[in-house]
Amino acid sequence: MIEGIVVKAYSGYYYVQDGDAQWICRLRGKFRYDKQKVLVGDRVRLKPAEKNTGVVYEVLNRRNELLRPPVANVDQGVITFAVAHPEPNLSLLDRFLVLAESSGVKPVICLNKADLLGEQEPEWLDLYRRIGYGVFYTSTKYNTGLDELRAELRGKISVFAGPSGVGKSSLLNSIKPGLKLKTGEISEKLKRGRHTTRHVELLPINGGLVVDTPGFSNLNLPEIPAAELMHYFPELAKFQGKCRFTSCTHNMEPQCAIKKAVDLGEIDAGRYNNYLQFLNELTERERRY
Structure with missing residues (x-):
């Protein structure tokens, strides 16, 4: 058996990298019977066949798994937004952050098209830096921040995720x-980007592996209990256990430490409102199921 990592899945074939060799594999029949999914990023064992083909026999244990994009064993998520064109959607950014943190993936924020930035950085970006998120400015027009971003990718499996057109x-x-990845232009009518990435693939970059994912303008929250949501807002999690009620959802309850912190300006009201919106979505989901 040969052990390698799935770097691409396309049309029923799985491309497995083993050092400098790449194997084009089918799945052993048991995967269909067991309905077991094999994801990009999975470490697998394969049995070689003719030339560079083989059959995947076993998937090794995963450290984590993302549903969108469908990829396993990710170290970090590079959540990419643009300074402008399209304008940043902070509710969508917070969804990405919750998705990453709930999956055990370290999130970093990349603000691209920095050449469109004015003399002062956006206040919201400083907010996320103060919360504790790593932040990068990049510009392909002036090569701003590219060396720093390359260094961040070294030796890791990273997912680039964000809206279309950033x-x-x-x-x-x-x-x-x-690499010659396809790029798209911003739709003048819709004011958002066109999708250019069509499938998930691990790309070797600077001693690491990177996933370029399809862009999207909406994102479902992960399958987590509503009561756990606050743990994925780091500035809220600091107040755990300080409310009057141990079951406090930090919404309508009296003597809530988090609501008091919002009133005092210790927690950003916009982030708190996004928390409430997400809390309502998760609560409604739990009621349905």
């Missing part, structure tokens, strides 16, 4: 010339 594929093309 320049994820262009950014990866600049970090590693020769």
Whole structure:
């Protein structure tokens, strides 16, 4: 048996990297019977066949798994937004952050198209930095921040995720010339980007592996209990156990430490409102099921 990592899944074939060799594999029949999924990022054992083909026999234990994009064993998520064109959607950014943290993936924020930035950085970006998130500025036009981002990718499996049109594929093309990933333009009618990435693939960049994912303008919350949501808002989690009621959802309850912190300006009201919106979504989901 040979052990390798699935770097691409396409049309029923799984491309498994083993050092410098790549194997084009089918799945053993038991995967269909057991309805077991094999994801990009999975470490697998395969049995070689003719030339560079093989059969995947076993999937090794996963450290984590993302549903969108469907990828396993991710170290960090590079959540990419643009300074403008399209304008940042902070509710969508918070969804990405909750998704990453609930999956055990370290999130970092990449603000692309920094050439469109004015003299002062956006106040919201400083807020996320103070919360504790790593932040990068990048610009493919002026090569701003590319060396710092390359260094962050070294030795890790990273997912680039974000809305369409923020320049994820262009950014990866600049970090590693020769990738020739397809890029798209902003729709003048819709004011958002067109989808350019069609499938999930691990790309070797600077001693690490990177996933360029399809962009999207909406994102479902992960399958987590509503009561756990506050743990994925770091500034809220600091107040755990300080409310009057141990079962406090930090919404309508009296003597809530988090609501008091919002009133005092210790917690950003916009982030808190996003928390309430997500809490309502998760609560409604639990009621349905």
